Amino acid sequence: MSEESDSQRTSPSVASLSENELPLPPPERPGYMCSLTEDLVTKAREELQEKPEWRLRDVQALRDMVRKEYPYLSTSLDDAFLLRFLRARKFDYDRALQLLVNYHGCRRSWPEVFSNLRPSALKDVLNSGFLTVLPHTDPRGCHVLCIRPDRWIPSNYPITENIRAIYLTLEKLIQSEETQVNGIVILADYKGVSLSKASHFGPFIAKKVIGILQDGFPIRIKAVHVVNEPRIFKGIFAIIKPFLKEKIANRFFLHGSDLNSLHTNLPRNILPKEYGGTAGELDTATWNEILLASEEDFVKEFCQPVPACDSLLDQPLLSEGLISDVQCDDSMRAMKSQLSSCY
Numbered sequence: 001m002s003e004e005s006d007s008q009r010t011s012p013s014v015a016s017l018s019e020n021e022l023p024l025p026p027p028e029r030p031g032y033m034c035s036l037t038e039d040l041v042t043k044a045r046e047e048l049q050e051k052p053e054w055r056l057r058d059v060q061a062l063r064d065m066v067r068k069e070y071p072y073l074s075t076s077l078d079d080a081f082l083l084r085f086l087r088a089r090k091f092d093y094d095r096a097l098q099l100l101v102n103y104h105g106c107r108r109s110w111p112e113v114f115s116n117l118r119p120s121a122l123k124d125v126l127n128s129g130f131l132t133v134l135p136h137t138d139p140r141g142c143h144v145l146c147i148r149p150d151r152w153i154p155s156n157y158p159i160t161e162n163i164r165a166i167y168l169t170l171e172k173l174i175q176s177e178e179t180q181v182n183g184i185v186i187l188a189d190y191k192g193v194s195l196s197k198a199s200h201f202g203p204f205i206a207k208k209v210i211g212i213l214q215d216g217f218p219i220r221i222k223a224v225h226v227v228n229e230p231r232i233f234k235g236i237f238a239i240i241k242p243f244l245k246e247k248i249a250n251r252f253f254l255h256g257s258d259l260n261s262l263h264t265n266l267p268r269n270i271l272p273k274e275y276g277g278t279a280g281e282l283d284t285a286t287w288n289e290i291l292l293a294s295e296e297d298f299v300k301e302f303c304q305p306v307p308a309c310d311s312l313l314d315q316p317l318l319s320e321g322l323i324s325d326v327q328c329d330d331s332m333r334a335m336k337s338q339l340s341s342c343y
Contacts, residue, residue, distance in 0.1 A: 019266075032056065032079035035177050040141075044181045049091045058091055059083060065097050075104055080177075086219035086232060087180045099218060106216040107302075113161045117168060117302035119291040124157055125165040126291065132284040133169065136270035141182035141213035142222050143173055144266065146282070159200045163209060166215075167179075171301075172294060174219050187266065187275070190236075191228035198232050203239050210243040221248070227255045227262055227275065292310030 034052065037045065044050040059079050066073060076082075082096075085103070089095040107114040119126070130151045134144040145166075152162055173179050211219065226233065233254075241249060255261040259276035271277025 032059075032083075036181065037330055040178060040181050044087065047090075048087050048181065050087060055083070057084055058093070061093055061176045062086060062096055062100075064285055065093060066100065069097070070101060073101070073104060075100065083177075083181055084174055084218040088220065099215070102216040103218065106208075106212045113164050113167065113245060114302060118298040119168060119288075119295050122161060122165050122168065124283075125152075125161050126288040128152060128156075129282075129284045130162055131165055132170060132282065132287045133173065134270060134272070134279070135283065135286065136279060137182070138185055138266055138270060140222065141178060143179060143182075144185045145173070146187045146189070147168060148189045148191075149197060150189070152197070154197060154200055159205065163205075167212070168291060168298065170217060170219055171298070172291060173190065174217075175315060179219070183222040185222055185266070186224045187276075188224065188226045189227060189228050190230060190233055193230060193232060193236075195232055198236050201236060201239060203242075206239045207243055210240065214243075214245060222251065223263060224252045225263065225265060226252065227259070228257055229254060 034041070034055070041052055045052075056079065059082050060084050062085070063077050066075065068099060072213055082100075085096040086093075086098045125131075128151045129148060131145065131147045133148055137143055147166070149162075152159075170184075173184060195277075213219075237252075244252075252262075253265060262277060265270075266275075268277045272279055272282035273283050289316055
């Protein structure tokens, strides 16, 4: 999950300058037009250290760092694209650069997930109702990603297809500047998840998924609300927890079947009736249509060959939050212990 600690470092290019000594900001270029409302501009300034008057200077600084330190990295250098990484790391140049490198490194290191990543290749997952995005945001402006593992039938396709669908959804959501500033909330419904299903989500899959969400994708995950979790969820969480940073672990909320507890965080007027809400029945078709309409964009981004000179191919990944094999082994032992105690 992409958001880091609240402690901030001064951007390197201004570390030794006072406010009165700063050079004039560059003029706005026609390539980027800010779509944030006045309220969101204020929120970005307060929470992300984003100053509109210095925005494009910061983007240019990150662009220069990429060109200097990773000259062969195959990446977009557009203003809007680089802004995602600056916002996710509160405009700390060094950490934004590392996030960008990790983002591309993750894609190179897990071809089962990232090869041929396009909506039309995931119609079975989308049609199953495994995930959707609710039509209304929460009071903080966060989109709500709803995941329902019980809709997955393991004999139909491997678990990596579900991960592909989640990643596709995150890529679509993060295109919005509002989402870059507000972040997202995850609502996970574990009703009916069995031991056989849980066994597919082992520590090595967990390591990769958590590594991507925390250190390899430019999105702010503000909360994870788990509902209808069975006893088996103790085993699932035993897999996940060793890989979570403390700040993110504290954003997990387990509600069980107590929907009133859920409603204290997500109001009823944004939830479908399946979760005690008043926003009608859960609609998965609309989000599927949004993804499928973006087919061409995903083909351009994920279905092109990687240049042989790409500088990431031989470099270690996720240096910001590297998870060791020892942790995976410890997590496996914890999982077996928890699963045994659940049954």
